[in-house]
Structures are given as structure tokens and as C-alpha cells.
Amino acid sequence: MLIDYHTHHVRCGHAIGELEEYVQRGIQLGLSQLGLSDHLPLIHVDPATYYPEMAMPMEELPRYVEECLMLKEKYRDQISIRVGLEADYIEGYEEVIGKILDSYPFDYIIGSVHFLGEWDISDHRQTHNWEGKQVLDVYRQYYEAVQKAAATGFYDIAGHLDVIKRFGYIPEPEQAEERIALENAALQAVKKADMVMELNSSGLSKVCKEIFPSRRIVEQAIAWDIPLTLGSDAHDPRKLSDHLDEARALLTELGVQEVATFEHRQRTMVPLND
Ligand SMILES: [Zn+2]
Numbered sequence: 239m240l241i242d243y244h245t246h247h248v249r250c251g252h253a254i255g256e257l258e259e260y261v262q263r264g265i266q267l268g269l270s271q272l273g274l275s276d277h278l279p280l281i282h283v284d285p286a287t288y289y290p291e292m293a294m295p296m297e298e299l300p301r302y303v304e305e306c307l308m309l310k311e312k313y314r315d316q317i318s319i320r321v322g323l324e325a326d327y328i329e330g331y332e333e334v335i336g337k338i339l340d341s342y343p344f345d346y347i348i349g350s351v352h353f354l355g356e357w358d359i360s361d362h363r364q365t366h367n368w369e370g371k372q373v374l375d376v377y378r379q380y381y382e383a384v385q386k387a388a389a390t391g392f393y394d395i396a397g398h399l400d401v402i403k404r405f406g407y408i409p410e411p412e413q414a415e416e417r418i419a420l421e422n423a424a425l426q427a428v429k430k431a432d433m434v435m436e437l438n439s440s441g442l443s444k445v446c447k448e449i450f451p452s453r454r455i456v457e458q459a460i461a462w463d464i465p466l467t468l469g470s471d472a473h474d475p476r477k478l479s480d481h482l483d484e485a486r487a488l489l490t491e492l493g494v495q496e497v498a499t500f501e502h503r504q505r506t507m508v509p510l511n512d
Pocket residue numbers: 246250252253277473
């Protein structure tokens with residue numbers, strides 16, 4: 239079954255295309271399931287003074303969910319739409335996040351760490367924050383946040399688990415052992431929370447030129463029986479499912495036969511290949 243569980247659209251401010259354009263593209267591509275998963279609105283920084291075009295305004299969230307539900311119904315005979323959200327983990331804001339997630343009938347929630355404090359580590363406008371820092375220290379902070387995110391129990395899917403490598407900041411080769419320990423501790427937290435891990439193919443077109451997460455992490459997740467799912471993180475309907483064939487090929491090579499899908503926050507495994 240062809241699935242794509244990670245997409246964005248025009249509401250977030252840095253993607254293009256209406257939700258319906260993603261749906262129509264998904265039908266064209268022959269997807270069985272399409273997950274709509276736009277960003278959680280900003281909650282810990284003031285959208286008026288922070289970097290612009292980060293996420294939809296809070297007042298748009300109900301309209302986003304309504305539109306997703308409308309499309310789910312409208313296209314039900316052609317494609318299975320799943321209504322999701324890519325929700326940040328922001329330390330100290332757990333109560334607010336939990337309340338928002340409980341307020342809507344989501345099929346699934348992707349848990350992603352983008353923010354270390356007020357620094358969005360996935361924003362190309364903010365890479366100056368790396369200056370003067372030890373790369374490994376930032377990795378430690380990032381993976382500790384991933385562990386805390388998993389421990390909240392808010393999330394179904396661990397999004398782009400090693401996105402901290404996105405702009406090519408990688409610890410020194412002699413620090414590999416500690417980097418691997420950090421990655422594995424985060425993976426263990428994902429397993430303990432009974433979450434699934436996403437293979438996010440967008441990394442292949444970023445500075446790091448590598449899938450999120452790395453092959454090593456994917457192999458470790460498989461060894462620990464962590465279920466996997468697939469997402470392209472498309473921010474343009476024309477790029478829907480870009481590079482997902484490579485993610486699927488990797489899973490096939492590693493002997494994976496099923497991927498995780500969700501409806502009403504319930505997980506169902508489906509065949510990776512028909
Ligand atoms: Zn985005």
C-alpha cells in the first residue's frame with residue numbers, strides 16, 4: 239500500500255498548495271492513504287514578533303481540522319484521508335499542548351522536536367545559533383528533548399528523529415559513540431511510549447542529503463521492533479511523496495513488510511508492498 243503520512247499546506251505560511259491539491263495529487267499518485275499533518279500553531283513564542291511564516295495562526299486550527307474532515311468525506315471513495323497534526327514538543331508547555339491535541343478528532347499526531355528554547359533548529363534562517371556551540375552539546379539537548387517528548391504520551395509517530403543533522407552539523411567522527419548513545423536513548427523512549435517511527439524522505443533533499451533518520455537508526459529501530467511509517471514532509475503538492483520510493487526500497491532491503499497507519503489514534507499495520 240502506498241501511504242504518505244507527512245504533509246503541509248498553505249496555511250502554515252511556508253508551504254504552498256491547498257489541502258485539496260494534496261488530495262488530488264495523492265489520488266493521481268495512487269496513494270491508498272494520505273495523512274494531512276500541518277504544524278501546530280506557535281504557542282511558546284509570540285507569532286507577532288517571532289520569525290514569520292512558521293505555522294498557522296491558532297484561530298485557523300479549527301478551520302484546518304474542519305477542512306480535513308470535509309475532504310476525508312468528499313474523497314472517501316478515491317483515497318483514505320487521515321487527519322493529523324505535526325505537533326511540536328515544547329518543554330514546559332505540556333499542559334497547553336495536551337489540551338489542544340485533545341480538542342480535535344485527530345487520527346494521529348506526529349511528535350516533532352523543532353524547538354530548543356526559542357531556536358527552531360529546522361529553520362534555515364536560524365542556523366547562526368550553531369555559532370560558538372559544540373555540535374555534540376546541541377545534539378545532546380536535542381535528543382533529550384526527543385526523550386521528553388516521547389514520555390508525554392501525546393504522540394503516535396516520532397517525526398524526523400534525527401532532523402538535528404538537517405543543515406549538515408554533525409559531531410566529529412571520534413564522537414560517534416556518544417552520538418549513537420544519544421540516538422539510541424531517544425529510540426528507546428519512542429519504544430517505551432509505544433510510538434512508531436517515521437521514515438521522512440525530505441532529508442534526501444536537504445543539506446544533509448540523507449533520509450531522516452539515518453540507515454543506522456532505522457536498522458536499530460527494526461532490531462528493537464519499533465513499527466515504522468512513511469512521510470515525505472511535502473510542502474508543495476507537486477512534491478508529494480518525493481523520494482518515498484527510496485525509503486520504501488530501504489525498508490524492503492531491510493526485510494520490513496508492514497508499515498503503520500492510524501485512524502482515531504488506533505494503529506493498524508498494512509503491507510508495505512501489495
Ligand atoms: Zn513545515
